[in-house]
Amino acid sequence: MLETFYDVMRRQGISRRSFLKYCSLTAAALGLGPEFAGKIAHAMETKPRIPILWLHGLECTCCSESFIRSAHPLAKDVILSMVSLDYDDTIMAAAGQQAEAIIEETIQKYDGNFILAVEGNPPLNQDGMSCIIGGKPFLDQLTHVAKHCKAIISWGSCASYGCVQAAKPNPTRATPVHKVIHDKPIIKVPGCPPIAEVMTAVVTYILTFEKFPELDRQGRPKMFYSQRIHDKCYRRPHFDAGQFVESFDDEGARKGYCLYKVGCKGPTTYNACSTIRWNEGTSFPIQAGHGCIGCSEDGFWDKGSWYARLTDIKQFGIEANADTVGMVAAGSVGVAIAAHAAASAVSRAKANHAKQEQPVATSDQGE
Amino acid sequence: MAVITTPNGYSLDNSGQRVVIDPVTRIEGHMRCEVNIDANNVIRNAVSTGTMWRGLEVILKGRDPRDAWAFVERICGVCTGCHALASVRAVEDALDIKIPLNAYLIREMMAKTLQVHDHVVHFYHLHALDWVNPVNALKADPRATSTLQQTVSPVHPLSSPGYFRDIQTRIKRFIESGQLGPFKNGYWDNPAYRMPPEADLMAVAHYLEALDMQKEFVKLHTVFGGKNPHPNYLVGGVPCAINMDQNYSAGAPLNMERLNFVRARIEEMIAFNKNVYVPDVIAIASFYKNQLWGGGHGAVNVMDYGDYAKVPYDKSTDQLPGGVILNGNWDEVMPIDPRNPEEVQEFVTHSWYSYPDESKGLHPWDGITEPNYVLGPNAKGTRTNIQELDEGAKYSWIKAPRWKGHAVEVGPLSRYTIAYAKGIGYVKEQLERSLGAFNQLAQTNLDAKAALHSTIGRTLARALESEYCADMMMDDWHALIANIKAGDTATANMDKWHPDTWPAEAKGVGNVAAPRGALGHWIRIKDGKIENYQCVVPTTWNGSPRDPAGNIGAFEACLMNTPVERPNEPVEILRSLHSFDPCLACSTHVMGPDGEELTTVKVR
Numbered sequence: 001m002l003e004t005f006y007d008v009m010r011r012q013g014i015s016r017r018s019f020l021k022y023c024s025l026t027a028a029a030l031g032l033g034p035e036f037a038g039k040i041a042h043a044m045e046t047k048p049r050i051p052i053l054w055l056h057g058l059e060c061t062c063c064s065e066s067f068i069r070s071a072h073p074l075a076k077d078v079i080l081s082m083v084s085l086d087y088d089d090t091i092m093a094a095a096g097q098q099a100e101a102i103i104e105e106t107i108q109k110y111d112g113n114f115i116l117a118v119e120g121n122p123p124l125n126q127d128g129m130s131c132i133i134g135g136k137p138f139l140d141q142l143t144h145v146a147k148h149c150k151a152i153i154s155w156g157s158c159a160s161y162g163c164v165q166a167a168k169p170n171p172t173r174a175t176p177v178h179k180v181i182h183d184k185p186i187i188k189v190p191g192c193p194p195i196a197e198v199m200t201a202v203v204t205y206i207l208t209f210e211k212f213p214e215l216d217r218q219g220r221p222k223m224f225y226s227q228r229i230h231d232k233c234y235r236r237p238h239f240d241a242g243q244f245v246e247s248f249d250d251e252g253a254r255k256g257y258c259l260y261k262v263g264c265k266g267p268t269t270y271n272a273c274s275t276i277r278w279n280e281g282t283s284f285p286i287q288a289g290h291g292c293i294g295c296s297e298d299g300f301w302d303k304g305s306w307y308a309r310l311t312d313i314k315q316f317g318i319e320a321n322a323d324t325v326g327m328v329a330a331g332s333v334g335v336a337i338a339a340h341a342a343a344s345a346v347s348r349a350k351a352n353h354a355k356q357e358q359p360v361a362t363s364d365q366g367e
Numbered sequence: 368m369a370v371i372t373t374p375n376g377y378s379l380d381n382s383g384q385r386v387v388i389d390p391v392t393r394i395e396g397h398m399r400c401e402v403n404i405d406a407n408n409v410i411r412n413a414v415s416t417g418t419m420w421r422g423l424e425v426i427l428k429g430r431d432p433r434d435a436w437a438f439v440e441r442i443c444g445v446c447t448g449c450h451a452l453a454s455v456r457a458v459e460d461a462l463d464i465k466i467p468l469n470a471y472l473i474r475e476m477m478a479k480t481l482q483v484h485d486h487v488v489h490f491y492h493l494h495a496l497d498w499v500n501p502v503n504a505l506k507a508d509p510r511a512t513s514t515l516q517q518t519v520s521p522v523h524p525l526s527s528p529g530y531f532r533d534i535q536t537r538i539k540r541f542i543e544s545g546q547l548g549p550f551k552n553g554y555w556d557n558p559a560y561r562m563p564p565e566a567d568l569m570a571v572a573h574y575l576e577a578l579d580m581q582k583e584f585v586k587l588h589t590v591f592g593g594k595n596p597h598p599n600y601l602v603g604g605v606p607c608a609i610n611m612d613q614n615y616s617a618g619a620p621l622n623m624e625r626l627n628f629v630r631a632r633i634e635e636m637i638a639f640n641k642n643v644y645v646p647d648v649i650a651i652a653s654f655y656k657n658q659l660w661g662g663g664h665g666a667v668n669v670m671d672y673g674d675y676a677k678v679p680y681d682k683s684t685d686q687l688p689g690g691v692i693l694n695g696n697w698d699e700v701m702p703i704d705p706r707n708p709e710e711v712q713e714f715v716t717h718s719w720y721s722y723p724d725e726s727k728g729l730h731p732w733d734g735i736t737e738p739n740y741v742l743g744p745n746a747k748g749t750r751t752n753i754q755e756l757d758e759g760a761k762y763s764w765i766k767a768p769r770w771k772g773h774a775v776e777v778g779p780l781s782r783y784t785i786a787y788a789k790g791i792g793y794v795k796e797q798l799e800r801s802l803g804a805f806n807q808l809a810q811t812n813l814d815a816k817a818a819l820h821s822t823i824g825r826t827l828a829r830a831l832e833s834e835y836c837a838d839m840m841m842d843d844w845h846a847l848i849a850n851i852k853a854g855d856t857a858t859a860n861m862d863k864w865h866p867d868t869w870p871a872e873a874k875g876v877g878n879v880a881a882p883r884g885a886l887g888h889w890i891r892i893k894d895g896k897i898e899n900y901q902c903v904v905p906t907t908w909n910g911s912p913r914d915p916a917g918n919i920g921a922f923e924a925c926l927m928n929t930p931v932e933r934p935n936e937p938v939e940i941l942r943s944l945h946s947f948d949p950c951l952a953c954s955t956h957v958m959g960p961d962g963e964e965l966t967t968v969k970v971r
Contacts, residue, residue, distance in 0.1 A: 023545075030502045030542065031556050039543040049546055058421050060952050061395045062444020062596040068492075069582040069595070076578045080537065084546040089392040093496045093553030095937055096388035102552055123421075126740055127751050130764070131397060132418035134389050135753035138397075164423065164441040171422030193444060193596050196582075234618065248601060249859035253608040256618035278594040282586045282628075285593030289620035290606035293437060293599070301438070305431045 006045040008109050019044075049081075050207065051106055051114040053145055054088035057138045058131050058165050058174050059120025063156040064090045066193035070200040071280040078200055082207060083115075100134050103141075107148045115206070116149035118142065118159040122180060123172035130172045139180065151185040151212065152177060153202065154219075157295060160188035167301035178219065187212050188219040192295035195276055198224045218298075220270070229266035229292050233274045235259065253289060263307035264291030271296040375668070375774055375918045377927050380411040385755055388937045389418070391944060393493040395445045396951025398910070400944065401756060402926060404934045413919070413926035414758040415910050415944075417765035417951050424736070427900040432458045432892050433864075436600045439888065439902065443953045445488075446882050447596040448481050448588065450902070450953075453877040453888040458602050461875025461892050467857040470604035471679045472847040473591050476629070477598065478879065479675075479836035479843070480587045483636045485882035486779070486833035487584070487644055489948045491577035494826065497942035498651050499570040500560040501550055505539050507531070507564035512572075515565050519808075520646040525576065534572045559931075559938040562654045570651065573643055580639050587632045590625050604859030609851060621858075626848065633840050640834040648830040649801060652823045653808035661822030661943035663924030667695040669781035670770055670908070672705060672887065674880030675839060686839060687782045687832075687880055688789050691770055695816070697788040703770065705876045705887050708733070711903060713766040717758070717912035720766065726915050728769060731889040731901035732874060758913065765954050767911040767920065768903050776921040777884025777908045778947060780819060780828035787815060793838075797831050822925065825946040866895035881905055883948050906954035909947050922947065 009019050020041055027036040054064075068075040079085050087102050094102065106114055123130040128137025146152060154177045157163035165174040178186050189202055202221055205213045213221040230236065238244070239258040246252060246261060260267070266274070269292050273284040285292055291307075294300040370380045381403040389399035397419040403412035427438055435458065440451035452474060459466065466474075509531035516526040541548075554560075562570070585595035591607050592598020599606055610619035617624075673682060673689025682689070690700035704710055712728025715721065721739040722729065729735060742750065743760025756762040767774075775781070786794040802818055805811070805827075818824055863869065869892065877888045884905030891899040911920035919927075925943045932938065 026545065029556065032502070032505065032542075036543060040545045043544040043546075049544070051546070056397070058419060060441050060444040062441070062447060065444050065447065065488075065596045068488075068578060069585065071582060074579060075582075076575050079548055080541050083548075085548045086546070086551055088549065089390050089397075090395070091492055092392050092549045092551070094551065095390065095392040095941055098552040098554075098936075099390060099392055126738070129740060129751060130420050132389075132399065132753070133397060135387075135399070135748060137751055140751075164426070164438055165421040167426045167438070169425065171425045172420065174421070192441065247861050247864070248606060249604065249608050249857060249861065254610040254613065254619055254856075255615040256610075256620070273594070279582065279586050279589040282589040283593055285599050287618075287620065288589070288591060288593030288599065288607050290593055290599035290601065295597075301426075305434050306437060307431075307433060 004045055004047055049084040051084045051086045051110050052088075052117055053086060053103060053106055053114060053149070054117040054119065055138075055142060055145060056089055057118065057120030057122050057142065057158070058172065059156070059158045060164075061090060061119070062193040063119045063158075063199070064088070066196045067155075067199050069196035069279055072197060073200055073204065075200070078203060083203065103145060107145070111148050113150055114148075115151055115153060116145050116184075117153045117155055118177050119155045120158045121162060121166070121174050121176050123165070123174045125171070125173040142177070143180065146181045146184055149184060151187070152181065154178065154186055154188045155199065156194055157190045157192045157300075160190040161298040163192055164301055185212060186219055187215060187221060190220065190225070190296040190298075191271060194296070195272060195278055197276055197280070198272055224272040224276070225270045225296070227270065227272075227275070229269045229271055229274045229286070231274075233266055233286055235286060248289070259286055259289075259291040261309055262291055263305065263309060265294035265297070265300070265303075265306075265310065266292040267310055269294040269297050371917065373913075373917045373919055375924075377919055377924060378411075379919070380405070381758075383411055384934055386934055386937070387755065388940060391941070391949070393496070393941070393945060394949040394951060395443060395953070396949075398949055398951045399756075400922075400926075400937075400940060401758075402940060404931060408931050408934060410926050410929045410931065410940075413923040414756055414762060415912070415920065415922040416756060416763040417906075417910055417954050419951055420764045421952070424900045424902065427897050429896050431866075431895070432461070432890065432897055433602045435890070435897060435900065436602070439900075440597055440600070442902065442904070443950055444596045446481060446485055446950060446953065448477055448592070448598055448600070449879050449881040449886060450888070451598075451600040452478055453879045453881075453886050453902070454890075455600050455602050456877030456879065457875045457888040457890040458877070458892075459875070460877060461873040461890055462863050462869055464603055464860060464863050465680065466604045466860055468679065468850050468855065469609065469847060470858050470860075472843045472850070473605045473607065473858070475675065475843045476633075476840050476847075477588055477591055479840040480584060480632075480636070482836040482880075482882055483640065483833045484581055484584045485948075486829050487577050487639065488581050489882075490644065490648065490826065490830065491574045493948065494945045495570060495574055496550075496553065497938065497945055498560070498655065499562065499574070500555055500567050501538060501571050502542060502553075502555040503560065503562070503564050504535065504568040504571045505542065505564075507535060507568035509535055509568065511565035512568045515650070516569055519650040520642050523642040523646075525572070531568055531572060534575065535568055538571060554936045554938050557932055557936050557938050559942075561658075562651065566650065566654060570647060573647055576643065577639075580635065583632060584636050587629050590621075590629055601859060603861055603864060604857075606859070608858050609856040611851060611856070626844075630844055633837065633844055636837040637841065640830070640837050645801065645830045645834050648827055649805050650808060652805055652827060655823060656809040656811050658939075659817070659821040659823060660929045661925045661946060662820035662824070663927065664774065664776035664921045665780050665821065665825055665925065666784045666816065666819040668693055668773060668775045669784045670703060670775040670777055671782045671785055671880060671885045672703060672878035674878070686791070686793075687786055687835075688791065689885075690785050690789070691773075691775065692784060692788060693773060693775075695820075697784070697816070700785055700788050705878060705889075710771055711768060711887070713768045713903065713907075714914045715766055716915045717761055717763065718766045719761050719764055728772075728914075731887065731903055732891065732899070734899075734901045763910075763912040765907055765910050765912060767914045768908050769914055769918070772914075772916070774911070774914065774918040774920050774924075775908065777905045778825065778829070779832040779882075779884075780825045781884060782880060783828040783831060784819065793835060794831075797835065801827065801831060822943045822946040829948070869895060883950050883953070884908060904950070904953040906947070906950045910949060910951070910954050922949070
């Protein structure tokens with residue numbers, strides 16, 4: 001569990017008198033009156049909100065943008081009341097040396113007791129200098145902070161798998177987090193980006209239950225990534241009935257038929273888009289008429305055109321010949337269920353073999 | 368180095384104290400800035416460096432042009448969708464595909480929603496802390512804030528003293544916790560912050576309101592594109608088919624309920640712009656009326672391609688027209704042609720790339736990207752631990768684009784300068800009304816030329832553009848309804864969907880008025896695959912390093928001669944850099960680290 005700030009200071013040999021002086025100076029530095037010193041001291045003697053250092057490597061910031069779209073909980077409530085987002089270069093007030101100082105301060109105060117959130121990934125080519133932070137490779141910052149953290153959240157497909165910059169030929173050798181950090185628990189929350197409410201649900205689960213949620217063998221939370229888009233798609237009955245969109249804006253497209261023949265990757269993509277949906281449940285790609293592009297799957301950029309039919313996934317119940325798929329629907333669903341059950345059994349066995357869940361220290365959620 | 372005078376009129380003197388800011392925060396991507404500050408605390412030399420690249424154009428070679436939008440959309444998740452739009456426009460231009468009117472209007476609404484969302488999030492969550500001091504807000508009397516709110520925006524309903532007291536209490540408890548989160552190590556006792564506590568409290572309240580509202584705005588993307596960030600696009604139109612009253616309408620992408628939902632979001636955007644965003648910027652600017660520096664190239668040397676044509680494919684109906692203005696001559700707006708090899712060119716003398724002849728620039732259709740990561744002889748530190756860069760040599764991953772050799776600024780201020788100079792009625796009326804309100808609050812008498820040539824001018828133009836875009840969007844919505852009512856429900860033109868309908872070779876350009884400025888994608892298609900893909904994005908223009916002639920780019924120019932309160936606290940530097948809304952993932956995605964891979968790239 002987290003020590004309080006006061007505990008840490010006492011452990012480091014700082015007297016109570018010096019601690020109170022520190023609180024007065026902090027109040028003064030913020031331009032606040034002396035009455036604030038007592039309140040700051042009280043807060044530092046009680047359990048702190050869990051600190052998060054949110055680092056950015058090679059990425060496009062879509063994960064941060066998604067995170068602030070969260071409706072329940074609201075992003076402002078996460079940031080003001082649940083966690084202490086002490087470093088996130090996208091929104092933090094400080095820059096340069098004042099920003100970098102926060103990392104060292106956090107490591108000193110909360111060594112082994114903070115969460116590292118990673119958006120993006122480190123490139124390894126060019127001595128790592130295709131992503132420079134403070135004059136040095138991002139890889140240096142990542143490995144330094146990772147050494148001292150409690151656990152890592154790999155946000156999005158960049159941190160989890162590499163994503164677009166790692167698509168062939170991966171010119172910068174962009175490398176996912178788990179391939180450079182081997183000695184910390186990592187939870188992957190893939191997607192380009194992940195759904196906002198999935199991101200905040202992962203954070204609040206960790207805070208509430210003081211551990212990672214149950215993970216699959218790839219390190220994804222089962223609660224959001226154990227079903228394919230196809231399994232719960234509202235257009236699934238059209239797939240089963242053999243009713244397909246043949247071309248964009250055709251009669252089928254206007255009736256909301258299945259998008260399988262125009263390339264939908266829903267049958268091979270594990271994510272919660274068809275259940276939780278996007279932006280407070282407003283819609284999801286298939287409802288808006290475009291097939292799933294599989295953005296939460298490893299290497300989805302190199303698995304063929306968005307508009308090419310899936311042909312190589314018979315084990316999940318999609319026949320190679322799409323024109324017959326409706327007619328054999330009942331049979332293929334049976335195959336799918338059997339195959340899925342077998343895959344799940346294998347994954348359970350593997351998960352039990354290498355237990356993934358590790359407790360993560362957290363704090364009260366009060367302000 | 369002695370004092371150098373650049374061809375574009377700046378005196379650079381690097382003899383003073385060198386201050387390094389790395390990372391520059393509250394931007395998209397990674398950036399470094401170095402400045403020299405003289406004995407009077409005035410910036411006399413500025414060096415801006417892009418510190419990341421991802422090589423997306425290398426990755427695109429050999430792929431299906433119809434897939435490109437999704438790859439380039441991931442250039443940036445902040446200005447999400449504008450690269451996808453530029454991409455489908457470039458492919459359609461190359462293949463001579465005309466999209467249906469409904470698809471055009473839906474794309475227009477998506478582009479303008481991005482403008483509003485991006486501008487609002489930029490102002491409140493990336494830029495506001497350069498002007499607003501949240502700690503100072505604790506000292507405010509909520510009644511005074513309520514009075515101020517009702518003065519600057521009488522129609523905004525969230526204005527009671529109790530409302531502001533609740534916000535203040537929440538911030539107070541947050542700061543008393545001693546865990547300051549994103550506000551930690553801010554510059555809260557720096558005298559560069561000039562607002563009274565009641566204004567700071569109002570702005571902090573709106574920081575939180577904007578955070579709640581921005582997630583509503585983007586739901587327009589979710590209806591048309593299925594998700595946000597990164598909604599889906601389609602070459603030939605839009606993927607969201609229309610079904611107003613036939614069987615299965617409820618499960619169709621667009622029906623009456625969906626269009627009503629969209630209209631409600633547009634109304635929210637209009638209200639937030641008019642009631643909160645624009646009044647806030649004018650009010651905040653009035654407290655900084657004596658800090659009108661940061662002009663640089665702003666409102667003086669400006670460029671945009673033009674966008675938002677009222678009539679599809681008719682550039683003469685652009686509601687924000689394109690063109691180039693040089694040397695502050697608002698009487699002459701020169702035309703720009705993105706296809707002309709002599710106009711838009713990129714230079715690399717000060718970028719980490721090499722050309723066979725670096726004295727010349729290259730048009731994007733003929734671009735070369737051969738990396739050459741070297742530090743100059745006067746750089747301090749090592750290759751992987753840079754202390755100070757040598758701006759006399761190569762010093763950035765960003766290339767230096769120029770228009771006929773001129774360094775120009777792009778962005779909302781540039782578009783507004785051009786629109787004002789061209790006499791666009793909406794812009795003229797809006798700008799004059801806003802400047803009137805500013806002059807009244809600040810008790811000044813600034814004309815448009817004086818007010819816009821500043822950091823504040825850049826920030827104001829962005830707010831006005833957000834208001835304009837939301838208003839235009841409602842016109843688009845009505846036009847969509849009218850067109851459907853007239854019997855046209857087409858959303859995609861699939862005539863040239865299959866590659867066997869394409870010519871063996873084709874090339875095209877796609878231009879978009881992206882939130883940060885003029886965006887261009889250039890594509891060459893050969894045998895159904897992408898042969899070459901180049902993007903010249905807004906932050907490449909603004910964040911560019913020097914060119915062979917020594918002209919400095921817009922970021923560097925805006926910092927020149929700015930006085931700073933404390934050399935080691937970059938409040939004024941961040942304020943001016945943020946006024947551009949830098950996007951470094953955009954500007955530096957173009958580069959491949961290995962020159963050979965560009966010519967011998969292995970494709971799937």
